[in-house]
Amino acid sequence: MIWFQAAIYTILPLFLFYHLLKTDFASRKQLILDWLAVLMFLAFIFIIGPWHIYNHYLRWLWPALFIIVSFFALKRIPKLPMKGPEKDKGYKFSIGIGIGLVLYFGFIAVNGLSGYILAERDQAIELTFPMENGVYAFGHGGADPSINYHNEYLPQQYAYDILQLNSWGMRASGLSPTNLEDYKIYGTPLYSPCSGEVVHAVDEYKDIAPQESPNEQGSPAGNHVILSCKGADVHLSHMKPGTVEVEEGEEVNTGDRLGKVGNTGNTTEPHLHIHAEKDGEGVPITFNDRFLKRNSLVFN
Template sequence: MLLSILQIIGLQLVLPAAFIFSLWRIKSENKLDWIIQLLFTVIYIMWIFLSGPWDWLGYYVRYVWVILLIPAVFFSWKKTRSLPLRTTLNGSQKITRGIHIVLILVFGLYNVSVFSSYTTQEEAIDLMFPLQDGTYYVGQGGSSTQMNYHHAHEPQQYALDIAKLNSFGSRASGIYPKDLDQFAIYGDTLYSPCTGEAMEVRDGLPDLTPPEMNPEQPEGNYAALACEDTDAIVYIAHMQENSIMIQEGDTIQKGQPIGTVGNSGNTTEPHLHIHAEEEGVGIPIKFDDQFLTRNDLVRTN
């Protein structure tokens, strides 16, 4: 977990600051190298803006980099606008240019993967959003593994992991607290996303202290719902111990309370996991006809 925290700090704070500062203070001898460095910086900032897990540092922090990028572009252009388009380069300058071009290609492909995750050609089922008391953040979601690690696993390929943001735009008080109550979503009521029948229900597993996990019972406390007008089964997982309000075989109504968000099962922190399967294959979910991906917000209050 410490490694993940360091990666987030490095990729989302240190590197953007370094790249924007480097563009701002650029000492290029020609316009072409300025254009190449500008393209790389913009493409990197776009990638981290769209695909970074911003619920850790604060959802609105990502806009800081966009705001800082604008004057960096302006002042760097003022320094280079009178330069020739091209000049003869020495060995180290050629290496620097080559590195920037390679990075443009790498992060350009990353951005292609990000944009590809926003849509799917498969038919989706439309559900009611199962949370109703705050601003909710999609941490995993979309149709590519870069935006949704679940996409690598066929039964859960369109699964969503959802957190809740506090007033600071973060999912918790602190970077990674052990107190479950410090997570904004912990204990929030879950509502049935459809009318149907409860096919499977499990309760009684303990809520774990982060980063403890239970890989032997990955769903934790969960409910599997057979929704009307579809052959898919909707799974809602990691629910709070002894919070489930329905039993196997119950008929349930859309919007009916069914339990609360917990931290049971194979999970590193409290969140809602929801996915739909049809004959063991994951199918897309929409809420109010919206296909959600990482960094989307759902405001319910």
């Protein structure tokens, strides 16, 4: 599946650009509809796509190329007739497909964009980013399930799944490596994002191999630490075995070392899961006053 998705995100845009440039459109309507369909598809993959898997910087190449392609494709509009062969079934089918694609991809993209904004009632807590010395990408984040599946589970709504990028803009050496060490974030030190009390600390689970079925025995969080601070419980999950450095009841300060990122619990690859919970409900987290979304980057 991940290889199929890679083709969609990296090869299909090139085919669509070629389509806009080389197709003999029968009318202005057909060209504009196809142009809008490509625009909505690119918006869909730009907002919804998990670019840390493929190449995060490639994400910005497609909008740049689309602007260039649009310049040449739309130059043909004055040369095309206003109306096409309305009685031609192939033409009508093409128009129908164009409308369907615009609506489908546009709807999903708008839903994703809606997750970029917090409702006024949602008061975020400000934390210090818990990792140093790297570029970090958000695999899940935001206020809509289309960009953050955690929003479907009330205690973890607004949770973040964070990965680290290597020099190629990818979270690992390859699309789906089976070696934990190939994931850039594996073993990265974790630091306390706030000052408070350790209310729970677990270090008893083994790492699971990447891409295997999650091990949900015991705690889905795997090895983890829960801190009571700023009026909420802050959860940091999936830590590496034998690295948790704090104990229940211990007081910690912002920046104190907690452990390292691993792959324990309900996870398919190394990453940091962090969320804040208050009275059984997840509350938003900001870092440097930023509410982060899927594909957001933090440079530390």
